Amino acid sequence: MSAESQPPCHVFLLTFPSQGHMNPTLRLGKKLASKGLYITISTTLDFGLSLINAGSIGQLPSPVGSGFINFHFWNDGWEKDDLRRRDLDLFMLQLELTGKAxxxxxxxxRAGENRPVSCLIGNPFLPWGCDVANDFGLPCFILWVQSCSVFSIYYHYSCKSVDFPSESNPCCDIQLPSLPLLKHDEIPSFLHPYGEYKAIGLSILQQFRNVSVPFCILMDTFEELEKDAIDHMMTICPVKPIGPLFKTLKFSDEKGAxxxxxxxxxxxxxxxxxKPPNSVVYISFGSIVHLSQKQIEEMAHGLCNSGFPFLWVMKPLPKDMADCLGLKPHVLPDGFLEKVGERAKIVKWSPQQKVLSHPSIACFVTHCGWNSSVEALSSGVPVLVLPQWGDQVTNAKFLVEQFGVGLRLTRGVTEMRLVVRDEFEKCLRDAIVGPKAEELRENALKWKKAAEKAAVEGGSSETYVDELVSKIKKQSGNAMDVQIKSMCSIV
Structure with a gap:
């Protein structure tokens, strides 16, 4: 095959069907496409339809830089309103059953269409993706969608290198190499004996059976942010900090594309x-977290009493969550909107990346998902942390104690504590005005500058991305022959 007729290098990204996973996956896809690669992003049909209905996906394949992005959706076999989707144990099994095939x-x-996949970039919630790649003899990378510190915690848990909380000793502290001392409620809750959503923790842990295999782990973080954790994990497996991915994108998409x-x-x-600079409180708890109605009311009263303008994302409650979990849509207190007037902007969903980079934003009240955490850090925005579960509780600790950009509201759902209006109002004031606010903003701006430094040409993250693209292109020449041989053995 001549160089002119050879198809472009094809990279296949597999991602879990949720907003928190799609964001970094699409950002990585854009980054790779901008360097001339052909990218396919694959997730479930149900989630794909939500992207299409939201207008987030235009005509496909979409040109990005000198490359292209396409999408591929697979049917997970369940109707959209099937209540089994809210049972994560069942859903994870269903994803493996349908997704693997x-x-x-x-x-x-793709091989038969002369569009062979050169490599697969998998997802920690879908460990079977690398199994399929291995069957085809394809190199497999992992896009780790949490922090390197959390990756280190999962790794040491899987190796049983130290004692973790157990049913017999649920409150033990954990000391790991390169990390600060972690309280029992500061490890990802999926690993705690009394934590919820054990299926997710088990799926993530399955990835570590392959850590000894020379595959690369890509992370949406940067060296300056997590240097000790990254240096430590690099002695164990090939970790590549390539973030913050949204900062490394040198091009802008058309509106809605x-x-x-x-x-x-x-x-x-x-x-x-x-609004004036550094005046607006931004509140958003991601795509999944649903706070209690009482907590919403207390926050509303605190916001009203504070006098600060605020932008509050109050997403609609999905029908299946209401039916399966018995949850109800949030309702604001009577007369609330009339009292706050033009100080308030209530939206169902926001362009968060643009919001956090806006000069009017003073602080961010967040659940501490990793996407939100790294976006806030890279945008120079102080945070008020209200973590619930998963890696959120770990991220909250680092935002407050290690990175110095946040104030703590709660420690997570295990604390079972209501943040009352007066406490919430005080935290808002401390984060926006006065000496503590100056300290938080100074630290936040320091991390913003570090993120920008990592993302520029010659920066640490950009260098790792260039190395990754070079490696993928080098391996792509053998992709067709390898897959044809693998197809014969699999059929």
Whole structure:
């Protein structure tokens, strides 16, 4: 095959069907496409339809830089409103059952169409993706969607290198190499004996059976942010900090093109433009977290009493969550909107990356998902932490104690504590005005500068991305021959 007729290097990204996973996956896809690669991003049909309905995906394949991005959706076999989707144990099994077969067939089809996949970039919640890649003899990378510190915690838990909380000793502290002392409620809750959503923890732990295999782990973090954890894990496996991915993108998309949002974003930038610098409180708890109605009411009263303008993301409650978990949509207190008037902007979903980079934003009240955490750090925005579960509780500790950009509201759902209005109002004031606010903003701006330094040409993250692309292109020449041979053995 001549160089002119050879198809472009094809990279297949597999991702878990959720907003928190799609964001870094799409950002990585854009980054690789901008360097001339052909990218396919694959997730479930149900989640794919939400992207399409939100207008987040335009005409496909979409040109990005000198490359292209396409999407591939597989049917997970359940109807959209099937209540089994809320049972994570069942859902994870269903994803493996349907996804593994779909991925196998797709790789065969692409090879048969003279569009062989050069490598697969998998997801920690879908460990079977690398198994399929190995069956085809394809190199497999992992896009780790949490912090390197959390990766280190999972690794040492899987190795049983130290004692972790157990049913017999649920409150023990954990001391790991390169990390500060962790209280029992500061490890990812999926690893705690009394934590919820054990299926997710088990799926993530399955990845570590392959750590000894020379595959690369890509992370949406940067060396300056987690130097000790990254240096430590680099002695164990090939860790590549390539973030913050949204900062490393040198191009801008057309309006509404490839945003990755599962809901249509509301227009709030013009409202922010009318507010003074460092004056607005931004509140958002991601795509999944659903606080109690009482907590929403207390926060509303605290915001009203504070006098600060605020942008509050109050996403609609999905029907299946309401039916399966008995949850109800949030309701604001009577007369609340009349009292706050023009100080308030309530939206269903926001373009968070643009919001956090807006000069009017003073602080961010967050659940501490890793995407939100790294976006806040890279945008120079102080945070008020209200973690719930998973890695959120670990991220909250680091935001407050290690990075020095946040104030703590709670320690997570295990604390079972209501943040009352007066306490919430005081934390808002401490984060926006006075000496503590100056300290938080100074630290936040330091991390913003470090993120920008990592993302520029010659910076640490950009260098790792260039190395990754070079490696992928070098391996792509053998992709067709390898897959044809693998197809014969698999059929």
């Amino acid at each position: 779909a991925l196998t067939q797709t790789l065969k089809d 490839l945003s990755g949002d599962f809901m249509k974003t509301d227009d709030c930038i013009e409202w922010l433009d009318l």
